[in-house]
Amino acid sequence: MAISSFQGLNTAVKGLSASQLALDTIGHNIANASTPGYSRQVAALGATNPTFTPNSAGQVLAVGTGVDVSTIVGIRESYIMQQLWEQGSNYAFSETAVTFGRRIEDWFNEPSEYGLQATLNKVWNAIQSLATDASQSAQRQTLRAAGRQLCDYVDSTFQNMQRMVTDLNTTIGIKVDAINRLTKDISDLNTQISAQELTGIQANDLRDRRDVLVTELAALVNVSVVEDKTGKYVINCSGQALVTAQGSVRLATVDDATSRLSTYYGIITNKIVATDSGNTVNVSSGEVASLLFMRDNPDYGITAYLDRVDSICRSQLQDFNRQHRMGYTLDGTTNVNFYGNPGVNYDLENSAVLMSNLAGGQININSRTAYIANLQTVEVKIASVGAGGAVQSVAFTVKDKNGNILSQGTATPVTGGSQTLQDANGNNLFILPNGLEVSINVNDKNAVNDTYSFDLPSQIVNRWQPAVTVPSGVAGSSVPGSFSMMQVNIPNTAVSFPNLLVGFKDNGGTPAMYVSIDGGNSWSAAVDYDPGMTSASEWSFDLSRVRAQGLNGASYGLAGEIRISKTGSYPSGFDPTGNAQLDKTYAVNVTNNVGGWIGKMKVNPLISDTQNGLRTVAAADIATTFTGNAGDPNALGGKMLIGSTAGYDGQGKPLWPPKDSLNLNILPQFDVSGNLTNISLKNNQAVIGGHTYGVIPTSPAPGDGKVQLTTVLKDDPADSTQKLVYTTLHYWIEENGSDVERYVTFTVRVPKAGSNQNGDTYNMLFPPGSANGNNAFAMGVLIHNTPIAALGKATINDYYNTVISDIGNQVNTQTNLRDTQQKVLLQITNWRDSVSGVNMDEEMANLIKFQRAYGASAKMVTTINELIGTLLQAV
Amino acid sequence: MRGTNQIYQNNFLFDLNKNNNRLVELQQQVGTGKIAQRPSDAPTIVARSLTFSVQLNQTDMNDQNINSGIGWLDASDNAIQTVNSMLIHIQEKVTQALNGTYNDADIQAIGTDIAKMTQQIINTMNTNVGDRFLFAGTRDSLPPFDSNGVYAGDQGKIYMPVQGGVVNPADPVNVSGTDVMGPLQFTTINVNGNNVSVDSSLQGDGKTPQTLYLLNKLSQLMINNPGQFKNPATAENSWLRNNAVNITQAAMGITKNCLAEIGAIGDAYRMSLKMNYNTNMVIQQQDSLNSDVDASQAIIYLKSVETTYQASMAVGARLMPNSLVDYLK
Known part of the structure; x- marks a missing residue:
């Protein structure tokens, strides 16, 4: 041993x-x-x-x-780490969503005395005071100030949101830098770990450091982590490789020209792309996803709330203005905007707005139809229906006032390029003759042979007003910023029926879009040449009907009007040479009008005017008082004097005022000695409330649109040199479906001798009494009680209420979610701590x-x- | 499960943070008296509270409108009462003038009296309240009558919105100059319900209301031509003499109608005032129930949360620092 x-x-x-x-x-x-x-x-x-x-x-x-x-x-337990990363992403997402949601919430500043609700209340109060006390300029002043406050409020909201978007853009950029740094470090660690472990040495501390970096990365973006055979982490984010076995992929931010914030509001946004492929990275979780979500999401992001405020602005520019335009100013003028620019009919702006909502919301007729003379009824029958109730064709009959059929036929939806064009509400458009436009909701349960009949113009609230002419720019359009120029080409065939080619060039000068009037060009969409708008000397083209498809597939609307002289002389400013030439191209700069309705919100400069602005608030519903002899004041003595106010039926009951404004051109008739024999209406017509009424020469037959003058001539008992004409103007107007006769009496006093001659005309205008606040009253009703189509058939207050409750619910839900996720994250962290x-x-x-x-x-x-x-x- | 020191700390911080947040929330509730400070605290409550604020604002405005309507009606009532008493006075004078024993000078004196009183009626009809002329229709920034009684106002009505944006159009707060003084042209006058035809030369000039027009005619006849008044030779003068009392009777008939109408509308407005006040109270109560904190409940809750907070800190303080290290010697 x-x-x-x-x-x-x-x-x-x-x-x-x-x-x-x-x-x-x-x-x-x-x-x-x-x-x-x-x-x-x-x-x-x-x-x-x-x-x-x-x-x-x-x-x-x-x-x-x-x-x-x-x-x-x-x-260590790799399963726990995977859980930790996934929940870390989710938690970071809701944490960020709560932070930014609360910032949006802060801007609305409700409930408080300074929020939008309080501002709307102020406007309403001012309108109420004006309605009761319209002759006091203080009340007009208060309304103007409240209106300005509302504009300031939405403007500052817009500015705030813009700042927040800029802030978000910057933050996203910083976070992308952080992602790049992390992926680079992870990749470096990958190399070290695999090298070390190849020799059989456990790289414990290096692995810990790598896991920490991945945890940081997971808080930024959603990651999927796979460990390969050599111990390297291969990391993907929504299909985009961030870390591979070979190295890391850099991400970058680039401007996103297609986001709604960018195209509609003109606020620049960015997006994340991978530098290797140039593909957009669609991050779905983590802080970065949350930042993108809070910026761009159409239901919960800044875009959503900006859109809601934008809708409120739209209701002001369209609905409130429409009511204001119906009213009369202290100077007796009408058709004045309260918000926005003078002379613009915001109903015609942008996406065509459906004014009347008839027959259970299925078919609408566009407002523009109203100005067409003689139209009485339109009958629309659904002829064929495709899947889901989408109407494929309609049969229509258009009748005049006498029941004669003006036109009859079928129509199919308007198409642009290869697709069916729709209005803002998703309705298909059908263009009928006579300038009628019908829109039909594609989602309603339309059935063949459903028939809808509309009386015109009684159900159409608004009358056509000429829009801006092209030489002043294409105002209020949604032409995107990529167009630099619009060209109007007048081919040399413009003899009986005009040809017109409208082209757009992009910023690089390349032709991007054409529309033509005669239908010869493939881009022709719904450009409307309308004989009704065309005068003896000009053709007029309504650009608000232009809905054409651009090269990128989007549909664009314009507003404005192109006028072309038949005689060769153009409106000044239209042709730089001053001489019209056929077959010549005229260039018109396209006003880039990005900024949405919000960008248009301001008090009309006519109302802001320090001299006459307050008089321009249209508080009155009618022109109630009577001033005669507008016309040549020097001609008064020798000629006709339109006398005092009158309007009695002899029993002490006032017939005055009429429901509408009256604007009469009185034509006196004299015999050879210059003695007055009678008076009549010039051109046999009277303009009442903006409508032209024709004279019925024989006995008065009731009917909308008719007018008759009866006169009794007497010597003036008070002044033997004067003759008196007691005059009654009868007219018929439709109210609540039946014709109502109204009349107004007045006295005309004419000197028996003087330089009178046949053909003298005198204009009578009826400016309002200053205390008439009935239109202000109607404006108040509109703000408080009227459901507005642009706001989803809610009143402004109700609509705003849902905005506030939506932001509240959203933040509330996100907060709860965050708390839950925090708890989950705590449990996983504890689990990891328990093991490691x-x-x-x-x-x-x-x-x-x-x-x-x-x-x-x-x-x-x-x-x-x-x-x-x-x-x-x-x- | 294996416990580690880190788990103690994680849990402790998590719970402490939760308690802190709950305390902050309660402190704000008790401090402001409102359940929700921001929409996300309680979305439904905030949305309802916005609705209530709109309604309260509306009733406040209605209250203001109703009160100014009542003020307007009361002022009109006073002025018309004054006019009425002057008309009574004029009627006495007219009755005297018709007495056959009066000589021309007497009649001229009476005519002058009537002219002066007519002038006073015109002055009363030019009453203004806060720069607004009561009887000018909607042209209320200028005096409606000139010294001859020519009417410059119109027949426009002024309405005060009194509830929910709906106003009864039959309830204007003003009566116009021609409502009180009669029409500008007329063929008959209404004397105690009977229509009396008016001589064709006296059917109005289209600019002066009936009462003032006829009183002017009458007083001018008395002043300028007292003999004609006593023994009229023309149809015109004869009508004036025969209807001298009727003129004032008709005038008083018109003013009395106005007074009755104003009285009725005033009652309606006073009723509205009460109803509006009640509505206001109900909304205030609802608003308070909706968004106010129940103070006692909140404080009790605060106490219990505070206790939890103290307890969690106490537990943390006892457990966290300890480990085996402390016991190893």
């Missing part, structure tokens, strides 16, 4: 060094107890290979040779364990030392 005296010593030394290593690992754990992402390490001990020694009996014994540390293991975290008590226990082991091994050394000593003494 042979046994080494020193083998025991070796075993003891191994024990010492193993304990030492274990103690070092414990020290490392204790030192890193609070290090983020640290996974505790355990020194894995293993017995070393035994030596084989035969015993005296010749049996072979395996003698233990001690201990060794086989490896130092990091305790350092427990001090455990470490202390191990410390003592290995301290004892170390002591025991040391005792072994001493013992063996003594053994050897004993042997040496024996020598």
Whole structure:
């Protein structure tokens, strides 16, 4: 038997060094107890290979040779990490959504005395005061100030939102930089870890550091992490590789010209693209996704709330203005906007607005139809229906006032390019002759043979007003910023029926879009040449009917009017040479009018005017008082004097005022001696409330649109040089479906002698009494009680109410979600800590364990030392 | 499950933070007396509270309108009463003048009296309240009558919106100059319900209301031609003499109708005032129920949250610092 005296010593030394290593690992754990992402390490001990020694009996014994540390293991669970990253993304998403949601909420500033609701209340109060006390300029002043306040409010909201978008753009840029840094670092660590582990050494601390970086990355974007065979992380975000086995992919931000904020409001936004492919990265979770969501989401983001405020502005520019335009100013003028620019009919702006909503919301007729003379009824029958009730064709009959059929036929939806054009509400458009436009909701349950009949113009509230002429620019259009120029081409065939080609060039000068009037060009969409608008000397083209398709597939609307002279002389400013030429192209700059309705909100400069502005508030519903002899004041003495107010039926009952304004051109008739024989209406017509009424020469037959003058001539008892004409003007107007006769009486006083002659005309105007506040009253009703189509058939207050409750609910929901996710995240973090975290008590226990082991091994050394000593003494 | 020190800390911080937030929320509620400080605190409550604020604003405005309507009606009533008493006075004078024993000078004096009183009626008809002339229709920024009684106003009506944007068009707050003084042209006058034909030369000039027109004619006849008044030679003068009392009777008939109408409308407005006040109170109550904090409940809740907060800190303070390290010697 042979046994080494020193083998025991070796075993003891191994024990010492193993304990030492274990103690070092414990020290490392204790030192890193609070290090983020640290996974505790355990020194894995293993017995070393035994030596084989035969015993005296010749049996072979395996003698233990001690201990060794086989490896130092990091305790980690990759499944937990995956969970942690996924929930980390979700939590970061809702946390950011709450932060920015609360900022949006702050801007609405409700409930408070300074929010939009309070401002709307102020406007309403001012209107109410004006309605009761219209002759006080203080009340007009208050309304103007309240209107300005509303404009200021929406403007500052717009500015705030714009700032927040800019802020978000910048933040997204910074976050993308952070993503790039993280992916680069992760990729570097990938290389180190795989190199180290290839040699069989566990890269515990490097792995911990990498996991920390991935956790940071997961808070920014959603990631999917896969570890390859060499220990490298391959990371994807929504299909876009961020980290590959080879390296990292850089992301970048670029301007996004197609976002709604950019095209509609002109606020620049950015998007994230991968630099390797140029593809847009659609981040779905994490802080960055939340930033994009809060900016662009059409239901919850800034875009959504800007759109809601924009709709309120639209209701002001369209509905409120429409009511205001119906009223009369102190100067007796009408058709004045309260908001926006003078002379613009905002109903004709942008996407065609459906004025009347008839027959259960299925078919609408556009307002523009109203100005066409003689139209009485339109009957629309649905002829064929496709899937889902979409109307494929309609049969129509248009009749005049006498029941004669003006036109009859079928129509199919208007198409532009290859697709069916729709208005803003998703309705298909059908263009009928006579300038009629019908829009039919594609989603309603339309059935073949459904028939709708409309009386015109009674159900059409608004009358056509000429829009801006082209030379002043194409105002109020939604022409996107990419168009630099519009060209109007007049081919040389413009003899009986005009040809017109309207082209647009993009910023690079390349032709982008053409529409033509005669239908010869493929881009011709719904350009409307309308004989009704055309005067003896000009053709007129209504650009608001132009709905053409641009190269990028989007449909564009314009507003404005092109007028072309038949005689060759053009409106000034239209032709720089001053001479019309056929077959010549005229260039008109396109006014880029991006900015939405919000951008148009201001008090009409006519009302803001310091001199006459207050008089221009149209508080009155009718022109109630009567001033005669508008015309040549110098002609008064010698000619006709239109007398005092009158309007009695002889029983003391006032017939005055009439329902509408009256504007009469009186034509007196004289015999050869210059004596008055009678008076009549010039051109046999009277303009009442903006409508032209024709004279019925014979006995008065009731009917809308008719007028008759009866006169009685008397010598003036008070002044023998004057003759009096007691005059009654009868007219018939439709009210609530039936014709109502109204009349007004007045007296005309004409000198018997004087330089009178046939053909003299006198204009009579009826400006309002200053205290008439009935239109203001109607404006108040509109703000408080009238459901508005542009606001989803809600009143302004109700609509705003839902805006506030929506933002409230949204933030509330996100907050709850965040709290839940925070809890989930806590649980996962705890789970991870439970597996990988350092427990001090455990470490202390191990410390003592290995301290004892170390002591025991040391005792072994001493013992063996003594053994050897004993042997040496024996020598 | 293996517990670690980090788990203690995570949980402690999470719970402490929760308690803190709850305390902040309660502190705001108790401090402001409102359940919701912002829409996201309680979306439904804030939305309802916005509706109530609109309604309250509306009733406040109605209250103002109704009161100014009542003021307007009361002022009109006073002025017309004054006119009426002058008409009574004129009637006495006219009756005297018809007494056959009066000589021309007496009649001229009476005519002058009537002219002066007519002038006073015109002055009364030019009454204004706060720069608004009561009897000018909607042309209320200028005096409606000149010294000859020529009417410059119109027959426009002024309405005060009194509820929910709906006003009864039959309830204007003003009566125009021609409502009180009669029409500008007429063929008959109404004397105690009977229509009396008017001489064709006296059927109005189209600019002066009936009462003033006829009183002017009468007083001018008395002043300028007292003899004709006593023994009229023309149809015109004869009509004036024969109907001298009828003129004032007809005038008083018109004013009395106005007074009755104003009285009735005034009652309606006063009724509206009460109803509006009630509505206002109901909305205020609703608003308070909707959005005000129940103070006692909130404070009790605050107390319990505070206790939890203290407890969580106490537990944290006891557990967190301890580990085996403290016990190893």
